[in-house]
Amino acid sequence: MEILSLSEIASLAEHLPAFETEAANAARARQDSLTKPPGSLGRLEELAIFMAGWRGTARPRIGKAQAVIFAGNHGICARGVNPYPQEVTAQMVMNFEHGGASINQLCRANGADLSVVALDLERPTADFTQGPAMSEAETLDAINRGIAAVDPEADVLILGEMGIGNSTIAAALTSALFGATPADWVGPGTGSNAEGIQRKITAIEAGLKRHGGASAMATLAALGGREQAAICGAVLAARAHRIPVILDGFICTAAAATLYAADPCLLDHCLVGHVSPEPGHRRLLDAMGKKAVLEFDMRLGEGSGAALALGILRSALECHNGMATFGEAGVSGA
Numbered sequence: 001m002e003i004l005s006l007s008e009i010a011s012l013a014e015h016l017p018a019f020e021t022e023a024a025n026a027a028r029a030r031q032d033s034l035t036k037p038p039g040s041l042g043r044l045e046e047l048a049i050f051m052a053g054w055r056g057t058a059r060p061r062i063g064k065a066q067a068v069i070f071a072g073n074h075g076i077c078a079r080g081v082n083p084y085p086q087e088v089t090a091q092m093v094m095n096f097e098h099g100g101a102s103i104n105q106l107c108r109a110n111g112a113d114l115s116v117v118a119l120d121l122e123r124p125t126a127d128f129t130q131g132p133a134m135s136e137a138e139t140l141d142a143i144n145r146g147i148a149a150v151d152p153e154a155d156v157l158i159l160g161e162m163g164i165g166n167s168t169i170a171a172a173l174t175s176a177l178f179g180a181t182p183a184d185w186v187g188p189g190t191g192s193n194a195e196g197i198q199r200k201i202t203a204i205e206a207g208l209k210r211h212g213g214a215s216a217m218a219t220l221a222a223l224g225g226r227e228q229a230a231i232c233g234a235v236l237a238a239r240a241h242r243i244p245v246i247l248d249g250f251i252c253t254a255a256a257a258t259l260y261a262a263d264p265c266l267l268d269h270c271l272v273g274h275v276s277p278e279p280g281h282r283r284l285l286d287a288m289g290k291k292a293v294l295e296f297d298m299r300l301g302e303g304s305g306a307a308l309a310l311g312i313l314r315s316a317l318e319c320h321n322g323m324a325t326f327g328e329a330g331v332s333g334a
Contacts, residue, residue: 001147012263016239017239017242018268019269031045034319034326043316047271048320064113065113066151067112068157068159068303070227071116072121074165074225075126076125076172080199082164085164093118093121097116111310119230132221133225145230146229147237149234158273158306160304162302163227166227168189169228171187172204176223178284186280216259217262219261220258232258235270243269253272257288272293273306273309274292274294277297
């Protein structure tokens with residue numbers, strides 16, 4: 001799969017695999033035959049049926065879980081929107097590679113293979129208050145690098161990000177695509193104080209004035225970053241291979257939300273692992289009609305909430321596949 005122009009993305013859904021209702025119905029029938037009152041496992045049942053429909057089998061399993069972190073740097077940091085220097089992005093990438101971050105531990109605990117894709121960290125995107133953050137060619141390059149990072153043999157894909165300044169990017173994208181004021185979307189990110197939050201708002205207001213009103217994918221190029229574009233590419237590649245996706249928190253969800261703004265169907269195969277305390281995340285989930293798997297007050301990024309949600313998804317499938325039916329157990333049904 002390769003994306004050759006941003007304009008083609010809005011019409012991709014009609015050419016990509018869709019949810020298989022027959023497999024989902026068979027999974028639902030199995031759920032209703034298991035030794036429990038129907039519906040008593042709540043969202044665990046919903047998750048099993050979701051997996052069945054996207055994997056195309058009534059009894060889906062997770063043999064290989066892939067986790068990918070995309071990392072990028074941002075020109076908007078010139079506006080003082082971040083409390084940490086941009087060198088931290090590369091330093092954290094090294095920490096991921098050496099196994100020292102939270103995401104490494106959570107992937108190990110929940111059975112996911114982790115890889116990190118650093119996207120031209122020595123060459124930040126442009127300052128979007130002065131011009132587009134990326135050209136179409138730069139955006140397409142990042143999208144296609146995201147596509148290339150996806151393992152077609154994976155049964156589920158966890159997505160995360162790292163990039164100093166990218167909470168400002170997330171707020172800019174969501175404000176441009178879903179309305180409301182920048183102040184409604186902006187939060188502290190990695191620990192901005194009141195003055196830092198105001199600098200974020202001011203920068204986003206300037207960016208919207210310059211780039212507002214563009215199409216979804218043009219907005220990604222104008223206000224986004226390489227890791228946001230790569231997340232979009234990975235989401236599209238996963239859909240092409242019928243791989244369900246677990247998105248992480250506000251920044252990761254905001255990146256994928258550009259696809260939703262192009263066509264809501266493009267995120268039908270995506271779960272949201274957790275809801276972040278960042279004020280824009282719950283607003284964004286409401287706008288997209290999505291409910292997070294977990295609410296643990298996590299705001300680290302890195303894919304950490306998505307990796308934790310993988311454990312819940314595995315539990316849902318263990319119950320779905322391992323429980324006995326009423327007939328098998330010799331238990332009288334209703």
